[in-house]
Amino acid sequence: MTAQVVLNGLVTGMVVALPAVALTLIYGILKFPNFAIGAMLTVGAYLALALNVYLSLPVLYAAAIGAAVFSVVAVGIDQAVFRPLRERSAITLLVASMGVSFVLENIVRFIFGNGARSFELPLARPKLVFGLRINNEQVVTAVAVIAAMAVVYVVLCHTPLGRAMRAVSDNPALAAARGIDRERIVRWTWVIAGFLTAAAGVLAGMDRAIDPLIGWNYIVTVFAASILGGLGNPVGAVLGALTVGVVEETSTLLIPPNYRQVISFCAIALLLLLRPQGLLGAQRIKK
Incomplete structure (x- = not known):
């Protein structure tokens, strides 16, 4: 029973890892x-749901295209909303992002309504592997997340774009002095973040019903994972997501499942109190 819960927690953590990395990339470049x-x-x-249900595309194709x-779209949002506020404070950008959140959520409600929907997935029985029940959606999630994280790692660590992103994140002024186009880096950051977050939405929708609040149900966990690993640290975001996923799932052995996000709230509160930079984040000294 405990091993099954841990497995479920790891899969949940993998879904959370994608938006957590997206969140930490945006924070690293734009500092909000x-x-x-x-x-x-x-x-x-x-x-992806629209492509799957209305155009009858297989879920994986719908996910990739969506x-x-x-x-x-994420780049367009940045250019329309965040670019004019680029030099404003982090609080201003945070409030603007709240406005974007409400607008996007209500656009979804206007087009698709408030009812729950689901992908058209082939029915398959879970398989027993070493006594653990593993379904096809969990396998797809694991493969997709590992592949996505591998691509992100290669981009960040072994490409000129990744080196430029790290330079802008570490010292924007020095990066500009070296001729790095910050706006180009910002656009690519939104491309990567948009792709990862949208893919996470598909993976979440394969495991549960899709409704206008599906993202809201993950946001606390995503922030907890990012803060746990250290905002601006993609590796920390992944480790934080896996940790929070396992802890939330195992907590259901002791508390009702509806209250498991309390664990994430507690994690955020403790980390902000004891180690604001996160477990893997670097201490920043302000002069």
Whole structure:
């Protein structure tokens, strides 16, 4: 029983890892916590749902196309909303992201309504592996997340774009002095963040019903994972997501499932109190 709960927690953590990395990338480049990350997840899920249900595309194709489309939409949101506020404070950008969240959520409600929907998935019985029940959706989630994280790692660590992103994140002024186009890096950051978050929406929708609040149900966990790993640290975001996923799932052995996000709230409160930079975040000294 406990092993099954841990497995379920790891799968949940993998879903959370995608928007957590997206959140930490945006924070690393733009230095504000993007409160719209939950609504971005919701829109990604509904884009894929529309392609799957109305155009009869297989879920994986619908997910890839929907995530690609939303990555472009994410850049458009940045250019329309955040670019004019680029030099404002983090609080101003946070409030703007809240506005974006409400707008996106209500667009979804206007187009699709408030009812719950689901992907058209082939029915298959879970398989028993070493006594653990593993279904097809969990396998797809694991493969998709591992592949996505591998691509992000290669981009960040082994490409000129990744080196430029790290330079802008570490020292924007020095990066500009070296001729790095910050706005170009910002656009690519939104492309990556939009794709990851939309893909997470699809994976979440494969495990549960899709409704306009699906992203809202994940936002606390995503922030907890990012803060746990250290905002601005993608590796920390992944480890934080897996940790929070397992802890939330195992907590259901002791508390009702509806209260498991209390664990994430407690984690955020304790970390902000004891170690604001996160477990893997670097201490920043302000002069």
